[in-house]
Amino acid sequence: MKIVVVGGTGLIGSQVCALLREGGHEAVPAAPSTGVDTLTGEGLAAALKGADVVVDVSNSPSFDTEPALDFFTRSARNLFAAEKAGVRHHVALSIVGVDEVPGYGYYEAKVAQENAVRGSGVPYSIVRAAQFFEFVAPVMDMSTEGTEVRLPSTRLRPIASADVAAAVAEAAQGEPSNGIRTIAGPEVHGLDRLGEITLAVKPDGRTVVTDERAGLFAGMPDVLTGDDRTHLATTRYEEWLRRN
Template structure:
């Protein structure tokens, strides 16, 4: 079947295109570099022609509150309209575990708005909620560094590798629409400060990681379980240590 992957040249999108291709599907990457712009609608009618499934794994180029809300509202509205016109039978979007609990953040308010548009569109849909990716540990540290020290909550987190994210999204994409949410997560839980401490040490990064329960995570004060999935989440296979050993 033809599956159009919006954001198909990025970290998850490129892996998703490869995963679908390996299973015999026509996976088409769609991004500004391939002539498709969800903000303007450019190229959408052409790329969606004959598509059975659309998978949106794109992300906003800016995380500023107004810009990220504009991105997800405009891009999703355009995608849904063109998908309906093209007769797409399954609309899939990647989002974040705990989004509804993170509304203090402008980014997550924008993701909440995106999900609402999808639910109310009338299209058969599936939303995949993933936990944080191993690949973003350094980015979390960089964002949380104050005066040379990384200050992070000790809230629990259950991160996963991008390969497992792509594989899980692919399974959802070729299945029947859920008309709901599937949660996916890694095989292990960590304290957030511990995860980043181990990750930085493995890369020879000398920054000290300090547990600080008042530290904000992308603008949000975390509870102990804010970032955790529910008990029925689908779990990936690759552990953090295995991933670090491959780097």
């Protein structure tokens, strides 16, 4: 099959492309660096010509409400206009608990993207993933004040990006579910605890201070760990950290 991966040069997309090629498919990365811009529609028709499946793992360059909403909704409109030429399956990557966090603009933008997928008329599969392991270090850096890393105790069930990519690639090679599959890592940790684990494995002179008002995840409701229907990957954060 020809499978076009929107965002195919990024963290998840590059791994998805590699897995699809290993599976014997033609995986085409679509990104501004490959001449495809979903915001303007430039290059979309050519990239999607003859495509059986489109995988969208692209991300907004901004977490602010208006830019994120514009990115996801405008990209979706352009993508689905191009997909009407014959794409039979659209796979979208979303976030665990995304529709249970009112007032958080980036999540509201992702909900709008999901709604566009459902209303497109193209058979689809949505994969909702927990926060990536790779996200922990940048969050810590953004929350550092001097030698203190100030983090809330918000509960997460983070997952390795490789496990996310595997789930997305599996969905792309299967039949459309016209539904949602939720995936997460094997362990629930508070974000502050994830910071402590990180600094225990890779000490750098910083210490973690629990601060319920600090950072992007402050005040988040307890919905980021999935439920009893969530598929759990096996890679543990501490094991992954020691290898990376």
